[in-house]
């Protein structure tokens with residue numbers, strides 16, 4: 001039974017779903033990295049929010065880990081390249097807390113417009129400072145949206161409902177989507193110059209880090225109010241403090257900080273500054289949503305191989321998984337076969353689907369071919385890191401689809417281009433389930449690729465099969481199945497034998513010494 005560790009505070013629904021789906025679960029929160037390292041080796045899955053930092057060191061100790069599930073959106077607390085290199089799937093729940101976070105941004109916008117936190121503190125201190133707290137209306141004000149994705153889009157919708165004008169800066173926002181959202185797509189400079197309120201909804205990347213730098217803050221309208229419910233690091237906090245102190249910035253509300261937890265900051269205590277401790281996603285509804293989603297996704301993966309919302313591997317729904325499973329087995333076997341039969345460096349590997357195979361999700365099949373191929377070179381490859389490894393090894397990967405059926409109802413062909421030219425193998429599924437090799441380097445042959453096999457290329461001549469059978473029999477090797485193919489009568493012939501155990505090097509040398517043998521190799525699947 002697979003075992004999952006929930007290492008951050010999560011709605012109890014997550015544990016309930018894991019158990020219902022047959023996954024054992026431990027909830028151990030608030031541990032130091034060293035404590036996580038000490039226990040992580042026993043788990044197949046790790047369910048987290050933003051507190052657990054999944055570092056290289058934690059991954060190195062996670063020897064059984066197959067999946068990391070983030071109950072939320074941001075995965076900047078996970079070393080994704082290290083997870084990928086180790087073959088661990090990383091998934092998040094990209095929509096479960098979007099509405100909640102958008103509402104938090106709107107709440108902070110109101111808090112700034114009417115100085116609610118300071119008015120509250122003053123009133124509860126018995127001061128009744130009615131004349132001190134003069135606010136501004138939101139109606140007819142311009143909201144500048146930096147990042148118009150899921151959360152930004154919801155913020156825009158709510159702001160339009162408040163009769164605000166919304167301008168958006170997002171280089172990836174299409175003009176059509178801007179129209180659909182009812183926002184005006186503008187460049188950053190224009191947004192800075194026009195916005196009365198600015199709200200940030202981008203991930204933290206090299207392009208967005210300090211997007212509100214001292215220089216850009218100086219370009220904003222005097223009195224601008226700024227909200228950040230996305231990620232610390234999007235705003236230069238020192239420049240923000242200076243802008244608030246000088247009065248150029250009319251107010252700022254931060255839910256996220258460069259350093260979290262933010263137990264101290266020069267911003268604390270600054271007039272017109274409002275803060276919350278990374279509460280954007282903290283509502284009952286959002287936490288139930290993300291807990292359910294993460295547990296369902298992780299259970300699907302651990303129990304049936306279904307992949308949803310993964311950041312480092314193509315998606316594969318739980319419905320697709322059973323249909324794709326035999327194809328993945330075929331793909332992996334074909335990849336392994338070409339890997340075992342190819343020497344020298346590979347310039348290109350092409351995966352060609354024909355007939356029924358072409359109607360399926362190609363990405364998982366491609367990953368399976370690459371994993372099968374590369375497993376002949378390294379033990380640490382799997383579906384997750386295979387595309388990455390192939391790229392690192394300078395292999396060009398081609399995907400080709402032909403929906404028309406050829407000789408077979410469904411066919412997968414794997415071709416490799418090396419210095420010696422291009423060669424291919426092809427396979428089909430018998431009864432849509434059983435993988436079978438049907439072509440080997442241009443020769444028709446029908447074989448199951450399983451267990452130990454002997455591959456022989458020889459000159460087609462009478463008596464050869466008898467001599468080979470006698471040699472193997474004398475050597476104590478039991479033949480399970482025997483598959484033959486030839487290019488033409490008397491031409492090159494190929495033999496694929498399944499054998500109960502691998503040939504000893506001595507016996508293999510004797511096979512190679514038989515008259516007419518061009519190549520003989522042991523294979524294993």
Ligand SMILES: NC(=O)c1ccc[n+]([C@@H]2O[C@H](COP(=O)([O-])OP(=O)(O)OC[C@H]3O[C@@H](n4cnc5c(N)ncnc54)[C@H](O)[C@@H]3O)[C@@H](O)[C@H]2O)c1
Pocket residue numbers: 073074075094097098101146147148149150151152169170171172173201202203204205207208229230231255256278279280281282
């Ligand atoms: N405070 C919280 O608790 C909380 C909760 C949920 C999400 N978040 C954070 O909010 C952010 C947005 O989440 P989302 O679900 O809307 O993500 P999303 O991926 O749907 O949207 C992000 C948008 O940013 C845009 N973008 C990327 N680079 C940009 C750039 N250089 N300039 C301008 N725009 C750029 C993208 O095109 C995209 O439209 C994420 O960082 C997420 O981690 C925070």
Ligand SMILES: O=C(O)[C@H](O)COP(=O)(O)O
Pocket residue numbers: 049050051071072073074075097278279280281282
């Ligand atoms: O990216 C997210 O989903 C938010 O930052 C929420 O983080 P949390 O799950 O730690 O509240």
